[in-house]
Amino acid sequence: MLGSTNFEILLGLTNALLAAKKPEEAVQVFMQAHERLSVEQVNDVSTETKGSAEERRPQVDLLLGKAYSDWGHISDAASVYDQLIEIIQMTSEDI
Numbered sequence: 001m002l003g004s005t006n007f008e009i010l011l012g013l014t015n016a017l018l019a020a021k022k023p024e025e026a027v028q029v030f031m032q033a034h035e036r037l038s039v040e041q042v043n044d045v046s047t048e049t050k051g052s053a054e055e056r057r058p059q060v061d062l063l064l065g066k067a068y069s070d071w072g073h074i075s076d077a078a079s080v081y082d083q084l085i086e087i088i089q090m091t092s093e094d095i
Contacts, residue, residue: 007056014063023071030064058084 017026068077
């Protein structure tokens with residue numbers, strides 16, 4: 001579970017990697033977190049924990065897009081942002 005404390009650690013680690021001009025490593029960290037969140041969303045039957053994973057995923061995606069951008073992979077960043085926009089639009093249609 002990528003809880004609040006773990007997310008803060010993830011954020012600190014990736015900010016340090018980006019500040020150290022290591023965006024490729026930051027992208028790898030975000031990709032691993034993204035995979036964990038995807039697995040949690042599929043495997044969790046509890047709506048409480050599933051909701052937490054769903055809430056964290058956009059945050060991870062935003063940071064992943066920034067890491068791609070810092071790395072110079074603008075098209076990858078744009079792709080991440082486009083997917084995030086689609087998810088937000090689908091979610092807002094369900095409301």
